[in-house]
Each structure stands twice: as C-alpha cells, then as structure tokens.
Amino acid sequence: ExxxxxxxxxxxxxxxxxxxxxxxxxxxAYNAVVARPIWDYNHFIGYGQSLNEGQEGYPALSTVTRHGNLMLGNAPRPLSQDKPVFEPVGGAFQLKPLVAVVQELGTGVVMTDAAVAALPVGAQNIGENPLVGMVNFAKLQHNQRWMLANDTSRTFVGSVCGVGGRIIESLSKGASPELYQRYLGALNGVHGVAVAESKSYGVVAINFLQGEYNYSLGDCTKAGYKALLSKLHSDMVTDALSISGQTAPPVFITYQTGGSYSSDVNGLAIAMAQLELSEERENWVMATPVYPYTDKYGHMDSNGYRWIGKQHAKVWHRVVELGQDWKPxxxxxxxxxxxxxxxxxxxxxxxxxxxxxxxxxxxxxxxxxxxxxxxxxxxxxxxxxxxxxxxxxxxxxxxxxxxxxxxxxxxxxxxxxxxxxxxxxxxxxxxxxxxxxxxxxxxxxxxxxxxxxxxxxxxxxxxxxxxxxxx
Missing domain, CATH: 2.60.40.1220 (Immunoglobulin-like)
Incomplete structure (x- = not known):
C-alpha cells in the first residue's frame, strides 16, 4: 500500500x-496579431441564438450608459427578432447611448418599466443581454489600462444580431432565409455611420453564443458541428475584414453550451466541438461555460446575462488589450x-x-x-x-x-x-x-x-x- x-x-x-x-x-505568450481598439468606432458584435439576444432577460439592468459606449438605434438589437435584416429600433441608422432595453414581442418596440413589471412568469421578451455588460466592462478595463478617466478618442459600439431557437445551419451564410444578413446589416450600419462622419471603424470582437438547438435538431455530431461552426467563423471574420478594411482579425469569443440544454448523446458533442475549436484556432477563445450563472432553467435572468457578459469582457481584455493567450x-x-x-x-x-x-x-x-x-x-x-x-x-x-x-x-x-x-x-x-x-x-x-x-x-x-x- x-x-x-x-x-x-x-x-x-x-x-x-x-x-x-x-x-x-x-x-x-503574446498575441501580436489580434485587432486592438485603435479606431474611432470599435465594434463589438454578438451573434447566435436566444442567449445572445437576452431572451427572458427582464427587467433590463444596464439602463444607464457608460463611458460613451454606443449602439445602432434605440436598442442593441434590431426591431425584428427574426427578420433577415438589421433594422434599427427607431428606424434611423444613428448611434445612440448603449443601454439594455426590453422589447415587445412581435412589434420590437421598447417597453416601459411598468409594462415590464407586469409581464407574466415565463414571458419570452428579450431584454438585458451579455453584450451590453461586456462592452461596459471592456471599456472600463481599457480606460484603466491606459490610465484615462475615459478614452474619448476610442468609442466602443455594441450590436446584438442573434435569433432565438435556431440551429447553426439556419444562422450560417447562404441559409434561407439568410438570417446572417442581420450580422452584415450591423457591420454595414455602424461602418456607414463612421464613413459619413469621416471616422475610422474596426471590429474588435465577435461574440458567439449558440449551440442549444443543435443538441436536439440539425447536425448534433462533434465533427459535423465543428465543420459548420468553423465555416461560420471564417465567413464572419472575412466579412468583418472586408467591410471594415482592417487587416487584423477580431477575436472570436464563445461560451460553451451546457446546463439544461446539454446532452450526453455523442459525448457532449456540441460542447466538445466548441472547446476543441477554441484550442485549435488562433484568435478564438472560449470565455466560460454557460452553466454557473443565474438563470430561469434554460434562458438566463437579467443578472445572469450581465454576469456572463462581465466574464467575456475579462477574457477580451486579457487577450486583446494585454495580448495574452487564454484557455478556460x-x-x-x-x-x-x-x-x-x-x-x-x-x-x-x-x-x-x-x-x-x-x-x-x-x-x-x-x-x-x-x-x-x-x-x-x-x-x-x-x-x-x-x-x-x-x-x-x-x-x-x-x-x-x-x-x-x-x-x-x-x-x-x-x-x-x-x-x-x-x-x-x-x-x-x-x-x-x-x-x-x-x-x-x-x-x-x-x-x-x-x-x-x-x-x-x-x-x-x-x-x-x-x-x-x-x-
């Protein structure tokens, strides 16, 4: 013994x-390649399914703008939850102070606090989402890094483009309807504002939160999902570089699908595909698994969405601002x-x-x-x-x-x-x-x-x- x-x-x-x-x-380790926030407008863009949108994330918590951060229109998301276009809430392609809002189902209009408080248990309205908390904490860490009260020469912009309840096949470029146009619309929208104002523009983060539906629909094998996600990643980075004109790639940040949406079938196939891609690819990091944060037995609650956004911001700062490598x-x-x-x-x-x-x-x-x-x-x-x-x-x-x-x-x-x-x-x-x-x-x-x-x-x-x- x-x-x-x-x-x-x-x-x-x-x-x-x-x-x-x-x-x-x-x-x-030092990453000399990834895109840094060097532009007048530095775009953080989220894509995926319901956890990217902030489904059931009511009430909104991040209702006061921070550090001059901006969004396209009167909400981080477009007016429609599922149309293949990024139509800003309010109609105009204008940059407004970044805040979280709760939107009506169907119409997409911003709800009042009283209307939100009256929502029934289980209502599926979209509200607080991870990207708002992420952008706010990212800018604070940026300011601290450069010892500035607020770096007004570099504005952070956040856009959320996801569609709830969609397999990765439906979110991919070339799908019909092409929901990917929401992503392109956000890129083109913010870039268009920058051009009109004679300001520089670049994409500094693509935040991807998806995988739940592929555990039950679509391709649920590790190899199949890996191939689909790899292709979508390539398309998203390529289009970001094409529209912005930047040469350095934005960091691609994911969470890991899990919690009640998980499945043991095929050896946690979706979760393992996401993990392996983050280990194999440059400028691709997994910030966190999804399971530890407060939720509503599936979708997160308001605090859970903001909480996971802070974790994404922490990892973004270490990889992008400090140039470190990252593994969860x-x-x-x-x-x-x-x-x-x-x-x-x-x-x-x-x-x-x-x-x-x-x-x-x-x-x-x-x-x-x-x-x-x-x-x-x-x-x-x-x-x-x-x-x-x-x-x-x-x-x-x-x-x-x-x-x-x-x-x-x-x-x-x-x-x-x-x-x-x-x-x-x-x-x-x-x-x-x-x-x-x-x-x-x-x-x-x-x-x-x-x-x-x-x-x-x-x-x-x-x-x-x-x-x-x-x-």
Missing part, C-alpha cells in the same frame, strides 16, 4: 507541475492508477476550488461535483472526488476499472443537468453588482442574499467535457 501511495504522490506532483506550467505559459479551466491529462483517476487541469488562476453553480436561482451542490467515470460508456461507482493539488482532482472509485476505455465526463446532462462545481481562484472584481428590485419584473427567487449588492464573482468555471484517460 505504501508503494501505491508513493506512486500516486509522484503522479500528482508531475501532473500538477505540468499544469502550473500551462497556466504560466498562457500569460507569458479545462482538462489536460487523465491518468488511471488502481482505483484512482487523476485529472490535471489548465487553471487560469490556481488553485482549484469547489463552489456551487446556480441552477435556476438556487446555488446547488453535487456530491460528485459534476464528475462521472465511464468504462466502455457505462458509469461506474465513485466513492469520492477531491482536490489534491493546485491543479489536480482525484476521483476514487469503488473498484478498479477493468476492460474497456476509461473516460471522464464532467457536467453531463443525465447525472448533473449540465452542471458542475469546479472553478479556479480568480478574484477579478466586476464593475457591476448583482441587483434585485422587488416589483420590477424580477422573480422573487432572484433575491439571493449572498449575491445582492456585491460585484459579480468572476472565477473561471470548468468547461463541460468527456475525454478518455491517457493510459
């Missing part, structure tokens, strides 16, 4: 050292030693820690912390899950795994509804606080004492994955 213990200690030490080196290498908290190596399964992780800010993701509006713990061990595709009994080093988790099994491929799955659907408990120790302070205002349209359950009045915590949560052991 002593020999086994010594052996495991040595394996943990090796895994941990390699993982710590991975963390250091990300911050020491994700597995590096899986080793089986007797009854123990050891997993090393890339940890952006060590050490690892266990926390409680929000499932709906409830901080939820899981006894196995979101981990499963599969032998030939069948889950085996886990005795314990513990953090044994800064970057290493040990799973102890009831019996040694015998015969067949050993895999680890984290944040699976059937066992954990797409959630997990592992995060790092990043102590970045967000620029916005979790808000609850009774009678505003927020659900009473959103009154969460441990969050209300405090900055959104921005630890990096582990991505969902299913990967085989390396031995």
């Amino acid at each position: 002593g020999e086994v213990t010594t052996s495991i200690k040595e394996i943990i030490a090796r895994l941990n050292q390699t993982a710590l080196s991975s963390s250091h290498s990300m911050t020491s 908290l994700s597995p590096l190596e899986i080793v089986v030693e007797g009854r123990d399964v050891l997993i090393s992780f890339h940890v952006p800010c060590p050490p690892l820690a266990f926390g409680k993701p929000y499932v709906g509006l409830v901080a939820t713990d899981y006894a196995k912390k979101g981990f499963e061990v599969l032998v030939s595709g069948v889950a085996v009994s886990i005795v314990s899950v513990e953090i044994v080093a800064d970057c290493v988790v040990k799973i102890s099994l009831a019996a040694e795994p015998e015969g067949g491929v050993v895999e680890v799955r984290y944040a699976g659907k059937a066992a954990f509804n797409g959630n997990g408990c592992l995060h790092d120790s990043d102590n970045t302070v967000a620029d916005d606080y979790y808000e609850y205002k009774a009678g505003s349209g927020q659900y009473p359950a959103a009154n969460i004492p441990e969050l209300v009045g405090k900055p959104y915590p921005l630890q990096n949560w582990c991505v969902a994955f299913q990967r085989p052991a390396s031995n």
Whole structure:
C-alpha cells in the first residue's frame, strides 16, 4: 500500500507541475496579431441564438450608459427578432447611448418599466443581454489600462444580431432565409455611420453564443458541428475584414453550451466541438461555460446575462488589450492508477476550488461535483472526488476499472443537468453588482442574499467535457 501511495504522490506532483506550467505559459505568450481598439468606432458584435439576444432577460439592468459606449438605434438589437435584416429600433441608422432595453414581442418596440413589471412568469421578451455588460466592462478595463478617466478618442459600439431557437445551419451564410444578413446589416450600419462622419471603424470582437438547438435538431455530431461552426467563423471574420478594411482579425469569443440544454448523446458533442475549436484556432477563445450563472432553467435572468457578459469582457481584455493567450479551466491529462483517476487541469488562476453553480436561482451542490467515470460508456461507482493539488482532482472509485476505455465526463446532462462545481481562484472584481428590485419584473427567487449588492464573482468555471484517460 505504501508503494501505491508513493506512486500516486509522484503522479500528482508531475501532473500538477505540468499544469502550473500551462497556466504560466498562457500569460507569458503574446498575441501580436489580434485587432486592438485603435479606431474611432470599435465594434463589438454578438451573434447566435436566444442567449445572445437576452431572451427572458427582464427587467433590463444596464439602463444607464457608460463611458460613451454606443449602439445602432434605440436598442442593441434590431426591431425584428427574426427578420433577415438589421433594422434599427427607431428606424434611423444613428448611434445612440448603449443601454439594455426590453422589447415587445412581435412589434420590437421598447417597453416601459411598468409594462415590464407586469409581464407574466415565463414571458419570452428579450431584454438585458451579455453584450451590453461586456462592452461596459471592456471599456472600463481599457480606460484603466491606459490610465484615462475615459478614452474619448476610442468609442466602443455594441450590436446584438442573434435569433432565438435556431440551429447553426439556419444562422450560417447562404441559409434561407439568410438570417446572417442581420450580422452584415450591423457591420454595414455602424461602418456607414463612421464613413459619413469621416471616422475610422474596426471590429474588435465577435461574440458567439449558440449551440442549444443543435443538441436536439440539425447536425448534433462533434465533427459535423465543428465543420459548420468553423465555416461560420471564417465567413464572419472575412466579412468583418472586408467591410471594415482592417487587416487584423477580431477575436472570436464563445461560451460553451451546457446546463439544461446539454446532452450526453455523442459525448457532449456540441460542447466538445466548441472547446476543441477554441484550442485549435488562433484568435478564438472560449470565455466560460454557460452553466454557473443565474438563470430561469434554460434562458438566463437579467443578472445572469450581465454576469456572463462581465466574464467575456475579462477574457477580451486579457487577450486583446494585454495580448495574452487564454484557455478556460479545462482538462489536460487523465491518468488511471488502481482505483484512482487523476485529472490535471489548465487553471487560469490556481488553485482549484469547489463552489456551487446556480441552477435556476438556487446555488446547488453535487456530491460528485459534476464528475462521472465511464468504462466502455457505462458509469461506474465513485466513492469520492477531491482536490489534491493546485491543479489536480482525484476521483476514487469503488473498484478498479477493468476492460474497456476509461473516460471522464464532467457536467453531463443525465447525472448533473449540465452542471458542475469546479472553478479556479480568480478574484477579478466586476464593475457591476448583482441587483434585485422587488416589483420590477424580477422573480422573487432572484433575491439571493449572498449575491445582492456585491460585484459579480468572476472565477473561471470548468468547461463541460468527456475525454478518455491517457493510459
């Protein structure tokens, strides 16, 4: 037994050292290629499905403009939720102060606070969305980076172009109807304003939030979805460069589809396709998995949307302004030693820690912390899950795994509804606080004492994955 213990200690030490080196290498790398915010108008543009739009994100929280940030028309989104055109709310292609608004279903007009407060539970109106919070925090970090109260020579502009309930095939260039025209319309709209004002224009971020519908419709294989997303990425970057005239590519930032929209079929195929592309491609980063933030059992709530936007802004700043590389908290190596399964992780800010993701509006713990061990595709009994080093988790099994491929799955659907408990120790302070205002349209359950009045915590949560052991 002593020999086994010594052996495991040595394996943990090796895994941990390699993982710590991975963390250091990300911050020491320098990206000299990605587009920086060097123009008069610097465009952040969001695309995808309902979580990009902000469906059920009422009431709007980000109602006061910050740092001179702008949007096209009277809302970050176009008037229509699903037409293949970006028609600004209010009709005119004018840049207005960037704020979040709630829009009527059907008409797209901006709702009053009283009308929002009267919405029934489960209403599908679009409101607060990730991009507004992202742009606000991105500009604050930009100002801090350059030690300016506000850099008025560089204006940040945010546009949201997504359409809810669409597979990636329907959002791709050339689809019929071509919803992709919403993206082109936003690019051309802001670029047109810049030209008319004799100002420079560039795209500094494409924020892509999609994948839920491909778990149930469309291509739900890892290879198929990867090919579709890769092509869409190429088209979006190419068109951004063509319209703006810039030569440096904008960073492509995604989240990872998960939570209640996840599926164990095909080994978390959509989530894994998104993760692998972020690992394989330059200027492509995964900011966070979607599962830990407050939500309405599917769509996020207002705080959840703004919260995930802050995480995207944190990652954007590190990649674009600081020039660092980025990987989310994700597995590096899986080793089986007797009854123990050891997993090393890339940890952006060590050490690892266990926390409680929000499932709906409830901080939820899981006894196995979101981990499963599969032998030939069948889950085996886990005795314990513990953090044994800064970057290493040990799973102890009831019996040694015998015969067949050993895999680890984290944040699976059937066992954990797409959630997990592992995060790092990043102590970045967000620029916005979790808000609850009774009678505003927020659900009473959103009154969460441990969050209300405090900055959104921005630890990096582990991505969902299913990967085989390396031995």
